[in-house]
Amino acid sequence: MLLEIKDLHVNYGAIKAVKGISFYVDKGEIVTLIGANGAGKTTTLRTITGLERAANGTVHFKDKDITNIAPHRIVEMGITHVPEGRRIFTNLTVMENLKMAALLRKDPEGKKASYEEVFELFPRLKERRSQPSITLSGGEQQMLAVGRAIVTGGDLVVLDEPSMGLAPKIVDEIFEVIQRMNKEGKTILLNEQNAFMALSIANRAYVLETGNITIEGPASDLLTDPRVKEAYLGS
Amino acid sequence: MEKFIQLLVYGLQLGSIYALLAIGYTMVFGIIRMINMAHGDFLMMGSYAVFFIVSLFFADQMLGPAIALFVILAGASITGFIGVGVERIAYKPLRNRPKISSMIAAIGVSLFTQNFFRAIPFIGPNPRTFPKLLKDVLFYVGPIQLSLVRIVVIILSIVIMSVLYFIIMKTTIGMEMRAASCDKDASSLMGINVNRVISATFFIGAGLAAISGAFYANNYPVLTVTMGATLGNKAFIAAVIGGIGDIRGAVLGGFIMGVIEIMISSVYSELAYGISFVVLIIILLLKPEGLLGKPMIEKV
């Protein structure tokens, strides 16, 4: 198991956002968490990378206990987090954003190659490399957010709703890149409201409802599960 | 005309002191969105630090330029570390609380340092006379008499501020500072140690305040534990005039404040401080975000 979550509880003051969930991600998998607004998907990811504190339970990565350690140290251990809402540095240029993502990389050759890879995947970013990134469109900002993850190059990439607010064509583009990252050896943990897209590319899936995991299994099973169909696939 | 140029030099010199001090307000605001009400006290601590280094090691000597510079940088480093300590002890525990808490903490730090220093026998309560760091040389450009030390202070300040600007724009730690000022969570997800970046910001801010204090005391050589308060207020106004959060704005605001203050006090000295506020209000009415500030974009 690359990532293992056991009995995780997370609270915001009196609000219990995550109420004791357990799940795991194996090396090489694409695993998705789906669920409605406010189910606790973002909270779960933010706790994995140390942005929120676990009130209870543990997070193990590569067999090490990483519960509640500082985010920058978790990133260093190999988890790359593409946060909800993109969160690019709007006061930095496109290239500077990528350089920030490369902070922890020690190999100058690999760094350069990863910039090239991003520009190859997203030619629009190449054209805009020295532009302040506040001038990017929403889709381009998401490309940059995913581009940063490619540059950071952790073994596990967690993505929080990469499709949010994007045109279908750009969603396809982003999902293709996610699948390609997976083929190149990255393990993927994906939060999505777009359950159909997520289940189509994932190996396994968990359904989160108000802080609890209610359904879990192979993604292909969930695609045909009547409960999932009714609640999340709109049919 | 001669008079005007002389006043302009005085104004630019005072302005460079305000600018160096204003940078700390603006950098700290940029990174933790807090007005550090105790920032002026770093100027006071810096001047005392330089005072003590000189009295301990170079008493009754005229310092050469190299030693003077070294002494100032030593004072700046000491103050820089104090700045880091103040943030760690007083502000960091309140970082995720409402901003008003850290404002109050800052006022507390200010009151504490002033009174604590006053109580230490070898510092307060009596004013100290700051040593002349450099012997001044007067020279003439045509009919205009100028002071070499004033010119050197202006040039040195500009050099220091340019180096800082280079650091912020071109080096990794500078880029980390800009990233962290935009989004701390996202920065830590890039592997940036945000606490380290905030400490670096306080080190630079407090260090520059100390340099500003040494330059100030070289001209107005009376040290008191409250000297940082008024200067701090003016530098804060300068930072706001320039657009708080923007370093170039702080520099511009500092020079504007210095020149206006000197020009006005040459006519009627009692008015100078009051006029600074009038300038602040006029500029903010015309351009609420300050001269170089960007309109605030609310985060969604």
Ligand SMILES: Nc1ncnc2c1ncn2[C@@H]1O[C@H](COP(=O)(O)OP(=O)(O)OP(=O)(O)O)[C@@H](O)[C@H]1O
């Ligand atoms: N910073 C916060 N402070 C207080 N409550 C929060 C905070 N963030 C999230 N919550 C609450 O925690 C619960 C889970 O939120 P979370 O953002 O994890 O859900 P989500 O599944 O990611 O939803 P969405 O699909 O809308 O992104 C919600 O009830 C939300 O209101």
Ligand SMILES: [Mg+2]
């Ligand atoms: Mg969410």
